[in-house]
Amino acid sequence: MDINWVLLRQISILSVFFGLLLGLATLVPYLGILSFVFLICFIAPLVIWILVKYGCLSLSTIKDSVIIGAVAGFVAYMAFSVIYVPISVILMKFFHLAANYGVGLMLQNANFFILIVISLFLGVLGATVNAFTGFLSYCVLDLLNSMRK
DSSP, X not given: OOOOHHHHHHHHHHHHHHHHHHHHHTTSTTTHHHHHHHHHHSHHHXXXXXXXXXXXXXXXXXXXXHHHHHXXXXXXXXXXXXXXXXXXXXXXXXXXXXXXXXXXXXXHHOOHHHHHHHHHHHHHHHHXXXXXXXXXXXXXXXXXXXXXX
């Protein structure tokens, strides 16, 4: 299997953009839960749809869609963590404010190592769920392409 570095860079750039955007959106109290669920579940279909729409990606196998979904989910969550975790820690420690009270309490007493482990664990969880939604995106795109013919 040959790695297409240009495609990997495009997937990563889109995932980082959406991760950063959702990291900021998650800080808004009532919007936070929706944006976090979108981050964990629907980044891969969005990235796949954008790349297929602009002709950068043609999904030929299920394995491609799963790999793209996993990469997009992990990279997006890591970018999300870069924005959300430091701002949440600052808000909780200095201003005693939390966008999400349970997360705020957890972040208030956590040390740096625990924050890294939690971020990596949730990044792997995001990669797993987005790999599945990438697979579902492949199935939907395949169904739509077969209906057009």
